[in-house]
Amino acid sequence: MNAVESREFREVCERAGLAVTHQRQVLFEVLKNMHGHPSPEEVYARVKRRIPSISLATVYKNIHLFLESGIFREVSLHHGSLRVETNSKPHHHLVCTSCKAIFDIDADDLGLSEKTGTLPGGFLAQRYAVDVLGLCAACQQKAS
Amino acid sequence: MNAVESREFREVCERAGLAVTHQRQVLFEVLKNMHGHPSPEEVYARVKRRIPSISLATVYKNIHLFLESGIFREVSLHHGSLRVETNSKPHHHLVCTSCKAIFDIDADDLGLSEKTGTLPGGFLAQRYAVDVLGLCAACQQKAS
DNA sequence: TGACAAACAATAATAATTATCGTTTAATAG
DNA sequence: CTATTAAACGATAATTATTATTGTTTGTCA
Numbered sequence: 001m002n003a004v005e006s007r008e009f010r011e012v013c014e015r016a017g018l019a020v021t022h023q024r025q026v027l028f029e030v031l032k033n034m035h036g037h038p039s040p041e042e043v044y045a046r047v048k049r050r051i052p053s054i055s056l057a058t059v060y061k062n063i064h065l066f067l068e069s070g071i072f073r074e075v076s077l078h079h080g081s082l083r084v085e086t087n088s089k090p091h092h093h094l095v096c097t098s099c100k101a102i103f104d105i106d107a108d109d110l111g112l113s114e115k116t117g118t119l120p121g122g123f124l125a126q127r128y129a130v131d132v133l134g135l136c137a138a139c140q141q142k143a144s
Numbered sequence: 145m146n147a148v149e150s151r152e153f154r155e156v157c158e159r160a161g162l163a164v165t166h167q168r169q170v171l172f173e174v175l176k177n178m179h180g181h182p183s184p185e186e187v188y189a190r191v192k193r194r195i196p197s198i199s200l201a202t203v204y205k206n207i208h209l210f211l212e213s214g215i216f217r218e219v220s221l222h223h224g225s226l227r228v229e230t231n232s233k234p235h236h237h238l239v240c241t242s243c244k245a246i247f248d249i250d251a252d253d254l255g256l257s258e259k260t261g262t263l264p265g266g267f268l269a270q271r272y273a274v275d276v277l278g279l280c281a282a283c284q285q286k287a288s
Numbered sequence: 289t290g291a292c293a294a295a296c297a298a299t300a301a302t303a304a305t306t307a308t309c310g311t312t313t314a315a316t317a318g
Numbered sequence: 319c320t321a322t323t324a325a326a327c328g329a330t331a332a333t334t335a336t337t338a339t340t341g342t343t344t345g346t347c348a
Contacts, residue, residue, distance in 0.1 A: 018325090018326095019313085019314055019315070019324090019325060019326065020314075020315095021313075021314070021325090021326065021327080022313095023326080023327070024326085031228060031230060032230070034230045035230050035231070036230060037223075037227040037228065037229065037230070037246055038227065038228055038230065039223075039225045039226065039227055039228075039304095040225065040226055040228075040304085040305085041225070041304090043228065053327095053328075054327085054328080055327070055328040055329065055330090056305095056328095057305090057306080057307090057327085057328075057329080057330085058326080058327060058328070060304095060305065060306075061306090061326085061327090062326095063226070063228060066228075067228075072228050072229060072230075073228075073229040074226060074227060074228060074229065075223065075227035075228070075229055075237070075246065076220050076221070076223070076227070076237075076273065076275070077220070077273075079181075079183075079219065079220070080305095080334085080335080081183045081184065081185070081334085081335060081336085082183065082184055082207070082218060082335085082336085083181040083182065083183055083218060083219035083220075084175060084181065084182055084183075084184075084187065084207060084210075084211075084216050084217075084218060084219070085181065085216060085217040085218065085219055086175060086176070086178045086179050086180060086181070086182065086216075087179070093219070093220075094263065094265070094267045094269070095273075096267075097270070102180075102181055102219065103265065103267065105263070105264075105265075105267075109264060110259075110263075111259075112256055112257070112258075113256070113257070114256075115254075115255075116278075119238065119249070119254075119276070120249075120253060121238070121247065121249075121281065122280070122281030122284070123238045123240075123247065123276070123278055123279070123280055123281065124278045124279045124280075124284055125238070125276045125277075125278040126241070126277055126278040126279070127276075127277045127278070128274060128275070128276055128277070129220065129221075129239075129274070129275040129276075129277060130272060130273070130274050130275075131220070131272070131273040131274075131275075132263070132267070132269045132271075132272055132273075133269075133270055133271045133272070133273060134260075134267055134268045134269040134270040134271070135267070135268040135270070136266070136267055136268075137265065137266030137267065140266070140268055162294090162295095163293090163294060163295065163344085163345050163346070164345075164346095165294090165295060165296080165344075165345070166344095167295080167296070168295085183335095184335085184336085185335085197296095197297070198296085198297080199296070199297040199298065199299090200297095200336095201296085201297075201298080201299085201336090201337080201338090202295080202296060202297070204335095204336065204337075205295085205296090205337090206295095224303085224304080224336095225303085225304060225305085226304085226305085289348105290347105290348090291346100291347095291348090292345105292346090292347095292348105293344105293345090293346085293347105294343105294344085294345075294346090295342105295343080295344070295345080296341105296342080296343065296344080297340105297341095297342085297343095298339100298340090298341095298342105299338100299339085299340095300337105300338080300339075300340100301336100301337080301338070301339085302335100302336080302337070302338085303334100303335085303336080303337090304333100304334080304335080304336095305332100305333080305334075305335095306331105306332080306333070306334090307330100307331080307332070307333085308329100308330085308331075308332090309328105309329090309330095309331100310327105310328095310329095311326105311327080311328085311329105312325105312326080312327065312328095313324105313325085313326070313327080314323100314324090314325075314326085315322100315323090315324085315325090316321105316322090316323090316324105317320105317321090317322085317323105318319100318320090318321085318322100
């Protein structure tokens with residue numbers, strides 16, 4: 001890594017209140033240089049090339065710390081287990097980033113103009129699934 | 145259950161090519177009458193009240209059959225494991241319902257007018273995470 | 289009604305993730 | 319620059335969610 005990247009990482013850790021460790025730094029760099037939507041196992045495999053002794057648990061722990069600190073995001077909020085929709089009306093979701101609650105909102109009420117049909121890249125868009133991330137009323141109370 | 149519900153269920157099974165079994169029918173009714181976003185375990189607990197001998201595996205299998213047949217939907221396509229975003233630009237996802245591939249699309253290119261601020265219900269909207277569901281170019285080829 | 293495929297219950301197996309615990313390392317106060 | 323202490327680490331056991339297997343039962347349809 002170069003000096004600029006190194007300083008960036010130190011600042012990131014400072015802000016997040018995390019110690020600057022070798023493992024954490026390599027993980028950070030590896031993530032910065034990967035593309036797409038890697039799984040923890042894929043990230044682990046990459047980091048292992050530079051630190052053969054690293055533990056998978058360390059990778060998980062630090063990915064979670066990065067996510068919590070907003071240094072990286074996860075592809076889709078995953079609810080840990082499969083969830084079934086019981087609301088048959090077209091609707092989207094309000095997801096509270098604090099308490100993880102999910103509220104339904106009618107597609108009409110959200111009023112997004114969803115373009116179906118072919119998008120750039122030749123992707124045929126059929127349906128939109130929208131998560132609006134934010135804070136529910138209760139968590140706003142608590143925060144204030 | 146009443147005769148109307150029973151007929152509806154038979155039609156649903158017919159269309160999906162599924163046998164009409166007692167377990168399947170009770171599961172269907174239970175799901176119809178639940179609200180929110182129940183997990184398989186929660187559904188299992190409910191069904192068990194009416195069929196104490198039912199197996200959790202049966203619940204899983206039938207939920208999947210219902211999802212595949214489009215009788216119910218899942219809350220969010222879950223990728224089986226945690227995935228980390230490596231693209232730091234604001235973007236959304238094109239999700240191919242056939243091959244499960246995920247492509248990034250710049251938020252600007254998708255051109256949704258995202259309303260942040262307070263939504264009905266007092267929810268404070270901060271960010272939108274949009275999955276556009278459809279078929280990628282390759283899967284359209286295969287299908288034709 | 290009988291044959292056969294589909295579905296079922298029980299439960300073993302697997303995959304993903306998290307917890308535990310003894311050891312090592314970074315932060316920082318002196 | 320060293321001692322103290324909390325944080326982080328590696329190894330691995332444990333847990334959770336899900337899927338596969340297998341022998342038995344039950345719909346479906348001739």
